[in-house]
Amino acid sequence: MAQILYLPHGGGPLPLLNDPGHQALTDFLTRIPEQLAPPEAILVISAHWEAPRVTVTTAAQPDLLFDYYGFPEAAYQLRYPAPGEPALAAEILQRLKQAGIEADGDDQRGFDHGLFVPLLLMYPDANIPCVQLSLHQDLDPQAHLALGEALAPLRQRNLLVIGSGLSFHNMALLRQGGGDGHYDADIADFHRWLIETCASDLNHDQQRQRLLNWQQAPAARLCHPREEHLLPLHVCWGMAGGDNAAEVVFNDRILGHQAVGLLWSELSGHA
16 A cells, blocks of 8 residues: 655755754654655655646656755765656546546656655665656646545555655744744744644544645744645645644754654545
8 A cells, every 4th residue: 555755855965965954854764764665656745846737757768967056076976776657657647637627747857856865765775766747837726635535545655755845834034043933932832723624533534624724824934935836745645645743753943944754654445
């Protein structure tokens, strides 16, 4: 059965560059495969790919897309030669079409850092086939819940599904780093809401309604002035089905600010 993981991928390539503000995340990404069954393939929904129509990578051997700027040269010499999985991509496109969701395949786009940064730490051998799925550029929470729900039949497959984002993504505050504690209480309130939404005994409809109206959460727009790093969670939740509480597998600081990771690992095979 599939395992579904919403994880923080950190700031650009910094988890791979021994950045002290990412040490907790680097340790987590290195260790989390110990909690996971070895997957046959990995599907990554990346916060760093938005498209006019939902799009999936279809190439057999995608290159890397270095979609960050201003880092040391080593950040542009990284390699992650994992193969693509065109058959899985075709199944994803079929599932989306069946659900009435317009979608495209892309055999040219490489894997962006929302995929290769965490996977270089999680599966450094790069021997597991990978497929990447975009967000829709309208950033509508309903559409992204529906996107995950359309792909729920993939729970029957031995996949690792990764929603690669960041539960706190206020870039101005991240660049400042933590330390003054001025916003800590507000950020903690948002994360309590997020954990209660996904990792408590709320029922399916309650969870879905909260995610649909996430902007009503405490400090929602402080934590996400723009929501692209939260919406991979909506896709993950939709795939997981909302009937199983997530497990909090990461709850620490990245660049001085709280972030969480959530894992759905005991999923029913039916959708």
